[in-house]
Amino acid sequence: MSGAVEAVQQCLIAALNAHQPLMSVITGIYDGPPPRADFPYIAMATGPALDWSFKGGTGRELSLALSVHDDGTSAERLHRVMALVEDALAGGLADGGGWQVVTFGFRRARVLRSAVSPWNGLIEYRARVLQKPAPGA
Template identity: 70%
Template sequence: MSGALEAVQQQLVTRLAGHGPLTDLINAIFDGSPPRAAFPYIALATGASLDWSHKSGVGRELSLALTIHDDGETAARLHRVMALVEDALEYGLDDPDGWQIVTFDFRRTRIVRSAVSPWSGLVEYRARALKI
């Protein structure tokens, strides 16, 4: 994980963990998929880090993916959790130590379920950061 990716993901977790309505509805936020966890929970995927440097500075374009897992009968609770994730991140993230977040953009959401697994909702963001 690049320094930028780790730093921005820490800010992401901090912002989500500080959003009361979201934390009231989920059981935990994990860095990666846990072996066992009570539903619903959020797992961060290790995202992609691309070069976004310029002549006089180092930059990274980061792909941030959050997967919400839920075992509900319907996707109703999953939809509520996904909406709360978007609410928590509506105003972006604070700049992490050593980096300035230049842009923080919502990319997409997606919900999937197979016949033998719980619901999964994907929420993706893109952040562009410059090293300071």
């Protein structure tokens, strides 16, 4: 993975952590599904990182996914958490880690559940970022 992925994930997590209504209903945000966590929680996932460079600079197009997990008897709370995630990220992301966020937007969401597992909601975003020139370059 590139530094772009890490930088954008940190900005995304900061935006989620700053959204108090979301943080008041989830137990945490994790890099992946934790072995033992109380529901509901969010786990990060990373999709493909594609080249988005141009002649004068380095760029990446990133696919970012947030997986929301809940053990409720219905999907009501899961849908509420997913809506709060979308609210938290509606304003986009700040630049960070030497990368400028050029575009950031919602791609899709879906809810899944099997008979033997908790509710899972997947929310996907796309970010296009450009590497900022090093100071003095």
